[in-house]
Amino acid sequence: MKLSLIAAIDENKLIGSAEGGLPWQGIEQDRDHFRSYVRGKGLLLGRKTYEEMEGWFGLDHRPYILTRNRNYAPKSQVRVAFSFDEIIRTAEKEAENELVVCGGAAIYERTINYADLIILTILHTTFTVESEAKYFPDWHSKDFIEIKRQDFSPSAERDFGMSILHLKCATN
Template identity: 30%
Template sequence: MVELVSVAAVSENGVIGDDGELPWPSIPADKRQYRDRVAGETVILGRKTFESMLDDLPGAAQIVVSRSRSSVDTDTAHAVAGVEEAVAVAESLGAETAYVLGGGAIYELFQPHLDRMVLSRVHGEYDGDTRYPEWNTDEWTLSDSTEHDRFTLETWVRVGES
């Protein structure tokens, strides 16, 4: 079974985006750890997020959740309709882990299925139109927390997962 891991940068008030952009000034250390984490891996993302990253696609294979299958025209990308199909494609690619990269609706869709969350908790509150979904803290354990300049990197593991 593929491990599903959500990766997101989230402000203190839960905001992750504003009109398709990050609402805070660039944090190079966070971008670096994010890129290093997903490099060579299978990633799952929504069509808008995929299209916003076309010039510099993350991961070795992209699974694009979209209602419009014709929207994906890249050799490494696979269009799927939902969670089950995304997991099936990740398994067919031999992935042990698939990283869920957003946007907001995709995080919401995958939240009940996640095994882990790796969250860059950006210091400060920001205005934005997209939020990371709330989760029941009784179902999750904070397994690691590392302080960085302007963000704290947290790893959350679903209770009952190894």
């Protein structure tokens, strides 16, 4: 089973904050890219990100949600799990071809060492957040090679450019 991480980051690798939410207004082009990439795949989210995205999951998604809370009662049909290892075992048993890690920061940090692929939307600007900033982990020290790149100029929706990169782990 392939493990992928998908995220949108700014030039400082900022992805969010302790108080939750994205540092930027939703970017339609990135949302479309996310939707299209995750369609039909196994998804893994941290409990906090799941609660932010709860309304987003349709009947065709049954994501794995990671929490340490044994009494966690999600509002929708998801698979609650208490460790990454447990999710890997279940996903392999269910013959998932690809498991896509959708964040947040704690979950990217936990899984990046096992990633076969990282799909990054890089927003070519910087943002600030009011509470503790959350970042995507550094991937440069690991063996990731760019295998695909799309560059987008600023648009009516955003006054900065963005790039979508596919980075493949050379050693996995």
